[in-house]
Amino acid sequence: MIDVLLDLWNNSGIAQFFLTADGWKNALMILAAFVLFYLAIRKEFEPLLLLPIAFGMLLTNLPWPGGGIFHPEWFNGEINWAAIGGGFVDAAGNHIEPGLFDFLYIGVKLDIFPCLIFMAVGAMTDFGPLISRPSSFFMGAGAQFGISFAFVVAILLGFSPEGAASIGIIGGADGPTAIYLTSKLAPELLGAIAVAAYSYMALIPMIQPFFMKLLTTKKMRQVKMEQTRPVSKLEKICFPIIVTVVCVLILPSVAPLLGCLMLGNLFKESGVTDRLSDTAQNAMCNTVTIMLGVAVGGTAVGQNFLSVQTLLIIGLGLAAFAFATIGGLIIGDIMYFATKGKINPLIGAAGVSAVPMAARVASKVGQKENPSNFLLMHAMGPNVAGVIGSAIAAGILLTLFG
Numbered sequence: 001m002i003d004v005l006l007d008l009w010n011n012s013g014i015a016q017f018f019l020t021a022d023g024w025k026n027a028l029m030i031l032a033a034f035v036l037f038y039l040a041i042r043k044e045f046e047p048l049l050l051l052p053i054a055f056g057m058l059l060t061n062l063p064w065p066g067g068g069i070f071h072p073e074w075f076n077g078e079i080n081w082a083a084i085g086g087g088f089v090d091a092a093g094n095h096i097e098p099g100l101f102d103f104l105y106i107g108v109k110l111d112i113f114p115c116l117i118f119m120a121v122g123a124m125t126d127f128g129p130l131i132s133r134p135s136s137f138f139m140g141a142g143a144q145f146g147i148s149f150a151f152v153v154a155i156l157l158g159f160s161p162e163g164a165a166s167i168g169i170i171g172g173a174d175g176p177t178a179i180y181l182t183s184k185l186a187p188e189l190l191g192a193i194a195v196a197a198y199s200y201m202a203l204i205p206m207i208q209p210f211f212m213k214l215l216t217t218k219k220m221r222q223v224k225m226e227q228t229r230p231v232s233k234l235e236k237i238c239f240p241i242i243v244t245v246v247c248v249l250i251l252p253s254v255a256p257l258l259g260c261l262m263l264g265n266l267f268k269e270s271g272v273t274d275r276l277s278d279t280a281q282n283a284m285c286n287t288v289t290i291m292l293g294v295a296v297g298g299t300a301v302g303q304n305f306l307s308v309q310t311l312l313i314i315g316l317g318l319a320a321f322a323f324a325t326i327g328g329l330i331i332g333d334i335m336y337f338a339t340k341g342k343i344n345p346l347i348g349a350a351g352v353s354a355v356p357m358a359a360r361v362a363s364k365v366g367q368k369e370n371p372s373n374f375l376l377m378h379a380m381g382p383n384v385a386g387v388i389g390s391a392i393a394a395g396i397l398l399t400l401f402g
Contacts, residue, residue, distance in 0.1 A: 025302030026061040033058040033297075036199075045202035049175065049293050053198060056297020060101060069099035070298045075109055075187055101298035104291050108190070109183050113292040114176035115260040120285035121176075121387065122240070122264025123277045125355060129381035131235050132228035135335065136347075140385025142331030143351030144393050146171025146324025150316050151397075157312060162186045165397040167313055170197045171320030172390030173204070174353035179296060180257055181394045185401055191299035192310040196317035198296075201354045207318075208325050208349050208361050215329040216345050220336055221369040223344040225378045236269040247392060253402065254395030261391065324352050328382065350379040353386040 036054035040047040060070045071088075074080040080088075084103070088096040107113040130136050151168035159167065162185035169178045170193060178197040182190045200207065212221070240262035248255045267277040332348020346366050350358040359379035366375040 029302040052293025053297035056294040070101035104295035114180040119260040119264035123280035136381030139382035143328035145327030150320030170317035347379040
């Protein structure tokens with residue numbers, strides 16, 4: 001009877017905290033998952049993403065005997081299809097069966113989930129503000145400065161060019177793009193980079209206002225912008241097609257992300273595919289968000305996640321995001337002076353790719369300074385330019401280091 005009880009104890013998840021050398025790391029990651037639960041549920045910081053990420057993190061760190069629910073070593077480099085299909089025999093002769101997250105992670109590794117999320121974003125996005133004011137592209141481009149800054153600093157800190165590129169893309173404030181690039185260049189860093197990217201996206205309302213006030217004057221923040229010109233239906237239909245053709249011809253590696261983004265937008269603007277647009281915006285988007293979030297959270301295994309390298313990634317991610325905001329604001333300031341006060345520089349901060357949260361924050365800060373000021377639609381121009389810009393930046397990095 002005692003032997004049976006001992007066997008039950010030794011094979012329980014609780015015992016693994018004590019019997020394995022890195023059990024304490026699993027325990028800390030479980031606590032981190034609880035923090036994300038709090039931020040998602042109580043503070044409502046990007047709950048649609050943080051909640052599944054937190055649950056994936058929780059589940060993957062419960063110390064499962066016999067291998068666990070996710071095996072990151074099967075995805076370093078090429079996918080170990082043999083192990084996923086029929087299991088794996090380790091050095092001790094134990095047969096390791098593939099877990100649920102191994103199958104879900106295939107959608108991340110093969111770029112299926114990030115591209116489908118981009119299609120959903122395209123179906124939900126109105127490019128009208130960008131088309132009516134093409135100068136918004138400059139602010140979207142300026143916000144990509146954070147990517148360059150973090151890349152250079154990461155190289156100086158000893159990261160490989162592939163890892164530095166993956167860290168830098170956090171500055172684009174675009175979770176799917178960060179996952180897409182990292183899964184190709186540095187899959188071993190995916191957990192830390194994905195958590196950092198989505199966490200900083202969720203913290204936009206706390207991070208950006210400081211830099212907005214630092215780099216603008218009260219007079220600048222009070223500027224009321226004139227209504228932009230109406231955009232015709234023909235322009236909205238032609239825009240995604242033209243952008244796809246031009247960008248993919250120049251930079252073929254951007255085709256998967258940018259192509260899906262523009263296809264989703266074409267569903268929305270064509271007027272003849274309402275069912276496809278509705279599916280992309282709702283059913284498909286929600287389904288893929290669940291699977292993507294849980295799979296990304298599942299990569300945050302304590303043994304791999306808790307390291308000095310992870311702390312550096314989180315710090316560099318914050319720096320990338322901060323300098324992306326600064327870059328957009330500096331271009332906004334330049335345009336304010338170039339137009340003799342007709343452009344409110346706050347909309348430059350919306351040049352990061354977090355749609356539409358960054359645009360809402362810019363509008364909210366402007367309205368605090370001037371209650372009659374409504375900047376949301378003006379800020380959407382740089383915001384959607386940032387989406388395109390981050391996809392192009394990812395394509396450039398993939399071409400250089402892929």
